[in-house]
Amino acid sequence: MTITRLDALMREQEAMASTSRTEIEAMQLRKLNVLLKKEHNRQGFYRSLPESLRSLDELSTLPFTTAEDLTKHGSGLLLLSQSAVERVITERTSGTTGNAKRLFYTAGDLERTIQFFAAGLGELIFPGSVTMICFPFSGPNGLGDLIAEAIQRLGAKSLRVGVGNSYAELAEILEQERPDTFVGMPVPLLSLLRVCGRGSLRRALVSGDACPEAVLRCIEDLLGSKLFPHYGSREMALGGAVTCLAHDGMHLRENHVIAEIVSPDGSPLPEGEWGELVITTIGMEAMPLIRYRTGDRARILPGDCPCGSAIRRLEIRSRLDATEFLDLENAVFSLPWVADYRAAWRADGLHLEVLTCGDPEALPNLAAAWSFRPVRPEDRPLIRGKRGIT
């Protein structure tokens, strides 16, 4: 099997002779120490950290950065002057503090994310192919735009579909534009395949939300090919880890992110064990984070990938606090007649509102009240962003 495009990109971006484990780790330590030196000179939020480390193992001795730190000290975490910032994402947080989490990117941060997207998407998108992008198009340098730019660089065509379309609109896109590739969130893809059929679609990259095992399996059955899951977050400039042709975990963008897995008490866990993903974004220019607790449940797969790459592979399950919801997603989407559903807590317990694309039968044993309605062409997704119980 050929080595991944991500290996080639990492060699090019970091001027590395090879992407062996030794060379990757030497590159990471070098970039980490450059970052620590800058933070020391800046005397901002990270002023108490050492100026350099002797080994990557020593990283686990540094304190964590939390989501609360981001909310409280936003500009204190900015490594450059405001004038170097190309884009700011403001994320309203729940709770009563009224504070918002702000994330800053330079033009360089965004450019390197486009290059990473092009490397990941290049495993499944070819010159001349047509991709429907089902992520929000929230303006210049938003997620949709960055993906469209990466696809254009691959010599392929993209359709700026966005999110929240009706099934009738999606069916028309499938018929008129004949896309072969889907890029978007997993549940909307399953819903599209069940209601509209796969049409010309043959391949898909999914990201932006947890992909429950049953959803993955059902999509692969309907699509007739293996999925390419991707993982990213705003804290890492949207691109973080992507699946190769071996489909055995997601290769981490290791010249951008150092990943650690920690137990609930914060101690490091060995490869293979599930815990919380902690990231150090050594590749970020505007707002690098050191040991940021993501709240995502993950593990690092031991050993080299069957594709031959030594780049570490990540498996992500869900948010740490959402394992029960994941069980619900698995149980409900295992039912082939479910087009979409929404779960809500009411005074008398959990209620499931289900759009059906077949006759409901054999309900799983769930402590929930169900209501059904056949899906109509004008229906739109019941949930537009990340899924959860409302």
Ligand SMILES: [Zn+2]
């Ligand atoms: Zn691989």
